[in-house]
Amino acid sequence: MASSSLDTIAQAAHARWGTPASRAAGPADAILDQLPAVVLEPTTVPMLADMLRWANADKVAVVPRGAGTKLTWGRTPPRIGAVLATTRIDGSIDHCAGDLTATVPAGARLEEVNAALAREGQWLPLDPRLADRATIGGIVATNDSGPRRQKHGTPRDLIIGAEMALVDGRTAKAGGRVVKNVAGYDLARLLCGSFGALAIITRATFKLAPRPPASRTIVASAPQARPLADLALALLSSPLTPAAIELQSRPDRLLLRFETTEAAANQQAAAAEALCGAHGVDASMVSGDAEAAVWREHQADLSSADGTLVRVAVLPAQVGDVLGHAERVAAQHALECRVAGRIALGVVYARIGAGEHTRPSPESLRAAIDALRQNAWARGGSAVVVSVDPAIGHVVDPWGDVGDALPLMRALKARFDPNGILNAGHGPGNI
Structure with missing residues (x-):
């Protein structure tokens, strides 16, 4: 049939x-x-x-x-x-x-x-x-x-x-x-x-x-994403046990969440804030409704349907270089690029598209995806297209x-x- x-x-x-x-x-x-x-x-x-x-x-x-x-x-x-x-x-x-x-x-x-x-x-x-x-x-x-x-x-x-x-x-x-x-x-x-x-x-x-009975989040900000990638690696080598280490771009921020008992959450958040200061990164702690709002905003940005979303997976130590490469690729093809994701695990999402009132050309989007994919492959990683602009959906292999x-x-x-x-x-x- x-x-x-x-x-x-x-x-x-x-x-x-x-x-x-x-x-x-x-x-x-x-x-x-x-x-x-x-x-x-x-x-x-x-x-x-x-x-x-x-x-x-x-x-x-x-x-x-x-x-x-x-x-x-x-x-x-x-x-x-x-x-x-x-x-x-x-x-x-x-x-x-x-x-x-x-x-x-x-x-x-x-x-x-x-x-x-x-x-x-x-x-x-x-x-x-x-x-x-x-x-x-x-x-x-x-x-x-x-x-x-x-x-x-x-x-x-x-x-x-x-x-x-x-x-x-x-x-x-x-x-x-x-x-x-x-x-x-x-x-x-x-x-x-x-x-x-x-x-x-x-x-x-x-x-x-x-x-967990308590949660605290440290919001660390920097002018560029690279210092935040280095900070994430420093957190991995510390005795701290965050539930989440998330990157946000535009503005560039690192979100560090600690979920445990009240006393332990406060203690770990304070230690993380001190570690941020030692790396020259501004940081502040949020909790309660303010903390929930920070994470809702972060998840909403990743869930947005606009643009093309590419999931890049590499070694955590390579994330800083991958972020810099993504910015250069976007600039080369006159595209905007926002990055977010599990930076300490080497898993980041790059959302690429045109400006607010313009539509990217299919050629520029395809070229940008190919460049991100080739860079990830060269590092032994992968790049998968999670969602794609309808203009190129029929010609782009999401898996590679x-x-x-x-x-x-x-x-x-x-x-x-x-x-x-x-x-x-x-x-x-x-x-």
Whole structure:
């Protein structure tokens, strides 16, 4: 049924499941200008598995969807037969507070999950962009994280088990509900960052953390980003344990967050402020509503839809040089460049675009992306286009060359999804 018309796909789905589990796609369901034939919204895991079995048998291309906050990441899908949503699947949160673990449904929003875990003074310490809307399944599928990655890691570091639906209609489990789980292949971590191309996650189990009773943030400012990069390296070699070390540009600032007990937060913040002074960097401490506002502004800047966003990953010691290179590239092509991200981890986001009232030329954007990518590759790093200006979306490869890993990726794809129906062509190498 690979050549079936969209109408035929929609009719087959409606005949099999009816409404509301199957409905016609509307403009809001389009993904990068591609309109699916039908939106499938199962209410149970067996129904979801049955939908996958049907799609696989009839070779209907499927795009899994949670809240839809990351659907524009990656390559434009060459075909979409159906969007398969997970947000209506029934499921409760299984919280083992004594073990600091929780199993949660993939369609649950992170904000809702943490509200439930807070009753026992615990939380899942992930803070990706659009965290108030993002679902657990989408966060795991993209391995998305935020500023607190500095202390708590990514979903791949926190996940200890997963339940999934396979394309042949079977369901499977991997890992378990205890932190020390080493038996067999770690399929749960394999699914992290797979972009839904191998299986659809239905539930995930995570190790949790106690909710910190206090938080303090040091805001360090400098005329340029390079001194802040050096300061971040100095913080890494100090005994301080910040929950986040984030760079902001325009204005150039370093945000240092400490989340622990009241006394320890004050002590570490004071020590960090003194370290900033020793490096000739102005710093001040914020807490309460002022602190929350600082972090909301930072996350909003990263979540903005304007311009082209490139994620660059290099060694932390190389970040200062990468920042300088990004500024030179932007100036060379008459573009504006704002940089933010996990500077002490070597992960920064460069948002490039034209001025406030002008539109960049496709040629200048492509040239700037190529320059950033070549510089990262030369350092043994990577540069991935997270979101792109529509003017060049059809000609820019968001992933770039993934090197020797591509044959392994293709082999895994062939084993899990031999007909290539899950997020077809969305990943590296048209996987």
